[in-house]
Amino acid sequence: MADETLLSARGLSLSFGAIPALVGVDADLWPGEVLAVVGESGSGKTTLLNVLSGRMAPHSGVTWYRDPEGVLHDVHAMPMPALRALHRSDWGFVHQNPRDSLRMGVTAGGNVGERLMAQGMRHYGRIRAEAIDWLRQVEIDADRVDHLPRTFSGGMLQRLQIARTLVTHPRLVFMDEPTGGLDVSVQARLLDLIRGLVARLDIAVVLVTHDLAVARLLAHRIMVMQRGVVVETGLTDQVLDDPQHPYTQLLVSSVLQA
Amino acid sequence: MLRTEGLEKQFVLHLRGGLRLPVLAHVDLHVAAGECVALVGPSGAGKSTLLRALYGNYHADAGRILVRHEGALVDIAAAAPRTVVRVRADTLGYVSQFLRVVPRVPALDIVADAARGVSREQAREMAAALLLRLHIPARMHALPPATFSGGEQQRVNLARGFIGGHPVLLLDEPTASLDAARADIVVDMIAEAKQNGAAIVGIFHDVAVRDRVADRLHHVTPLQDAA
Amino acid sequence: MKGYNFAYLDEQTKRMIRRALLKAVAIPGHQVPFGSREMPLPYGWGTGGIQVTAAVLGEADVLKVIDQGADDTTNAVSIRRFFGRTAGVATTTHTTEATVIQTRHRIPEVALREDQIIVYQVPQPEPLSKLEPSRAETRRMHGLAEYGAMHVKLYEDITRFGHVAISYDYPVMVNGRYLMAPSPIPAFDNPKMHMMPALQLFGAGREQRIYAVPPWTAVRSLDFEDHPFRTTRAPHACGLCGAADSYLDEVVTDDRGGRLFVCSDTDFCEGRRAAGHLGSEAGAETGTDMAAE
Numbered sequence: 001m002a003d004e005t006l007l008s009a010r011g012l013s014l015s016f017g018a019i020p021a022l023v024g025v026d027a028d029l030w031p032g033e034v035l036a037v038v039g040e041s042g043s044g045k046t047t048l049l050n051v052l053s054g055r056m057a058p059h060s061g062v063t064w065y066r067d068p069e070g071v072l073h074d075v076h077a078m079p080m081p082a083l084r085a086l087h088r089s090d091w092g093f094v095h096q097n098p099r100d101s102l103r104m105g106v107t108a109g110g111n112v113g114e115r116l117m118a119q120g121m122r123h124y125g126r127i128r129a130e131a132i133d134w135l136r137q138v139e140i141d142a143d144r145v146d147h148l149p150r151t152f153s154g155g156m157l158q159r160l161q162i163a164r165t166l167v168t169h170p171r172l173v174f175m176d177e178p179t180g181g182l183d184v185s186v187q188a189r190l191l192d193l194i195r196g197l198v199a200r201l202d203i204a205v206v207l208v209t210h211d212l213a214v215a216r217l218l219a220h221r222i223m224v225m226q227r228g229v230v231v232e233t234g235l236t237d238q239v240l241d242d243p244q245h246p247y248t249q250l251l252v253s254s255v256l257q258a
Numbered sequence: 259m260l261r262t263e264g265l266e267k268q269f270v271l272h273l274r275g276g277l278r279l280p281v282l283a284h285v286d287l288h289v290a291a292g293e294c295v296a297l298v299g300p301s302g303a304g305k306s307t308l309l310r311a312l313y314g315n316y317h318a319d320a321g322r323i324l325v326r327h328e329g330a331l332v333d334i335a336a337a338a339p340r341t342v343v344r345v346r347a348d349t350l351g352y353v354s355q356f357l358r359v360v361p362r363v364p365a366l367d368i369v370a371d372a373a374r375g376v377s378r379e380q381a382r383e384m385a386a387a388l389l390l391r392l393h394i395p396a397r398m399h400a401l402p403p404a405t406f407s408g409g410e411q412q413r414v415n416l417a418r419g420f421i422g423g424h425p426v427l428l429l430d431e432p433t434a435s436l437d438a439a440r441a442d443i444v445v446d447m448i449a450e451a452k453q454n455g456a457a458i459v460g461i462f463h464d465v466a467v468r469d470r471v472a473d474r475l476h477h478v479t480p481l482q483d484a485a
Numbered sequence: 486m487k488g489y490n491f492a493y494l495d496e497q498t499k500r501m502i503r504r505a506l507l508k509a510v511a512i513p514g515h516q517v518p519f520g521s522r523e524m525p526l527p528y529g530w531g532t533g534g535i536q537v538t539a540a541v542l543g544e545a546d547v548l549k550v551i552d553q554g555a556d557d558t559t560n561a562v563s564i565r566r567f568f569g570r571t572a573g574v575a576t577t578t579h580t581t582e583a584t585v586i587q588t589r590h591r592i593p594e595v596a597l598r599e600d601q602i603i604v605y606q607v608p609q610p611e612p613l614s615k616l617e618p619s620r621a622e623t624r625r626m627h628g629l630a631e632y633g634a635m636h637v638k639l640y641e642d643i644t645r646f647g648h649v650a651i652s653y654d655y656p657v658m659v660n661g662r663y664l665m666a667p668s669p670i671p672a673f674d675n676p677k678m679h680m681m682p683a684l685q686l687f688g689a690g691r692e693q694r695i696y697a698v699p700p701w702t703a704v705r706s707l708d709f710e711d712h713p714f715r716t717t718r719a720p721h722a723c724g725l726c727g728a729a730d731s732y733l734d735e736v737v738t739d740d741r742g743g744r745l746f747v748c749s750d751t752d753f754c755e756g757r758r759a760a761g762h763l764g765s766e767a768g769a770e771t772g773t774d775m776a777a778e
Contacts, residue, residue: 118633124640124709127709
């Protein structure tokens with residue numbers, strides 16, 4: 001791991017009317033590192049994801065992103081074209097509902113190839129070959145490349161979204177409950193897939209989840225949020241096995257043991 | 259290789275009105291390369307807690323846990339989380355009592371993933387050999403261990419802990435669910451790791467096993483509840 | 486001309502349209518909003534084109550109006566008469582004689598010159614409209630030149646049909662910057678837009694947009710390196726003039742399956758026949774054989 005952070009946030013604050021969504025949140029992410037953000041609904045974890053990724057602006061605070069050339073960018077001051085270009089290249093966003101990101105009327109190959117075409121690739125054969133390679137990497141049969149996503153199962157749709165996101169080899173991927181809404185058996189397969197891809201491709205991930213088991217299996221570090229405040233942060237297994245903050249203890253003790 | 263200075267640990271149960279349970283105090287442990295130290299003490303004395311604190315799995319409230327990592331001493335109790343991640347990857351191995359893995363992954367991959375500094379193919383070869391040595395037959399290597407028996411799961415866990423050849427190894431009841439013949443294999447593996455210069459701290463419920471592997475005993479004594 | 490201002494529209498309106506035209510010429514391929522007026526013909530009949538023509542027409546101009554290449558269809562005849570009456574300008578059916586050509590869905594076969602203006606009637610000015618329903622979003626996409634989605638559409642065509650299955654209104658990049666709808670001209674005509682000496686103006690009345698391609702501007706049809714843009718035409722020679730390189734219309738000649746392929750550009754076809762070129766069906770009486778107006 002490099003010693004310089006990929007993403008660094010300081011003092012992020014944002015409220016919706018009287019409701020504080022983020023209160024002075026600091027966060028750091030190093031290349032190749034998986035950071036889980038956990039908490040209940042309304043804890044601000046999804047808002048944090050949206051702010052870190054530049055999709056929302058905080059009322060105060062700053063988020064720095066270091067590009068592949070080592071240049072620092074203030075995410076919230078970046079011109080929109082640069083930010084959108086970033087979201088199509090070095091960054092990726094995996095939504096809980098794959099239908100929010102996929103084009104349902106476009107074939108699997110077209111969905112995976114879109115980011116390549118947006119980056120200027122203009123060779124049909126190469127785009128298609130890349131798409132097939134990525135379908136294989138997310139364990140979708142190559143002969144599904146010309147099928148429409150609406151013929152895919154929920155787990156396949158999520159894997160297709162991941163292929164579509166990773167095709168440009170982003171160094172940083174934001175994930176919002178990537179295994180939410182899936183059957184338990186499908187979840188396990190997806191978790192294994194994400195874990196393998198992230199490790200092999202050395203991708204840094206900010207992972208928002210309410211599922212502590214998902215955080216334990218994927219994340220190096222964890223941030224626990226409550227009402228917009230980061231109440232505890234540290235090594236994933238240490239925070240989950242030896243929680244220090246009352247809220248984290250409540251959260252951990254509330255999980256059903258299978 | 260591993261040294262603690264004035265290590266202290268207490269649990270504060272906020273859900274029980276802030277109940278305080280002190281477990282460890284003034285723990286001064288020292289383990290050299292090629293040495294195996296067994297933690298002994300009555301049940302509930304904090305042996306497991308100490309082992310987990312050494313791994314960084316439990317938060318140390320005071321004191322230092324110094325591990326020699328890439329030629330320098332790292333204080334696990336104070337290091338940044340990502341430093342601990344690196345120390346665990348390269349220096350500090352841990353065999354827990356229970357296997358905790360992604361449900362779908364085959365046993366062979368679980369073990370191979372823990373190998374260090376070798377190619378993917380080499381890692382899989384080493385993993386297969388290690389599993390066979392621990393009497394996990396080849397037909398089970400491609401299966402996820404969720405359906406394995408307790409003893410089989412523990413042996414997968416052992417293979418995972420030993421494959422990396424970490425310079426410091428923490429073993430939590432490594433033979434608890436094993437019969438005598440299987441336990442002998444583990445004893446041999448510990449002896450080999452020591453020969454290779456590993457510093458080992460372990461909890462061994464089986465006194466016979468303990469006497470065969472341990473060079474020294476470290477007594478962990480229960481503290482008075484101060485709640 | 487009594488009772489009408491020159492070319493029907495009042496001077497303020499023409500000035501407003503000219504300002505939009507100047508802006509459009511300055512930013513080739515960019516859609517400029519304008520205050521489209523009610524015209525005495527229905528939407529879809531060329532209300533945008535007719536307003537642009539009205540704004541650029543001068544007393545000395547010679548106007549030609551074509552509809553799908555033909556000078557003699559109802560739409561073309563009506564618009565030509567309209568300007569003959571409201572502006573008193575000379576009209577013609579000969580491409581070479583015209584200074585302003587208003588067209589629906591074709592570019593004449595004869596290469597246009599620097600002293601000519603071609604005005605296209607445009608039903609849908611937004612090339613991304615079928616991919617992205619939100620106007621705000623398509624504006625943003627144009628602003629940031631994010632045209633990956635358009636290539637996804639071409640990718641899908643090649644995947645499904647083996648080739649890009651867009652036969653008309655084939656999207657183009659203007660001056661390497663803006664994605665533009667060339668109006669529903671056949672893809673066959675797209676190459677004519679590239680480096681055209683004449684000024685090209687586009688008017689969409691219902692959608693209230695004007696855009697332009699200045700003379701000598703690069704206009705490239707979107708394609709892939711391994712699936713380059715290709716024009717297609719019916720694999721026949723014109724039945725009347727024998728031309729083998731013009732865009733053809735298929736005309737059903739009887740109720741027994743008889744059909745005839747003839748030039749869609751009637752002026753071009755007539756010119757060739759006057760010069761002595763004859764096709765295999767020359768002499769056969771068809772509805773496209775045009776009568777002098």
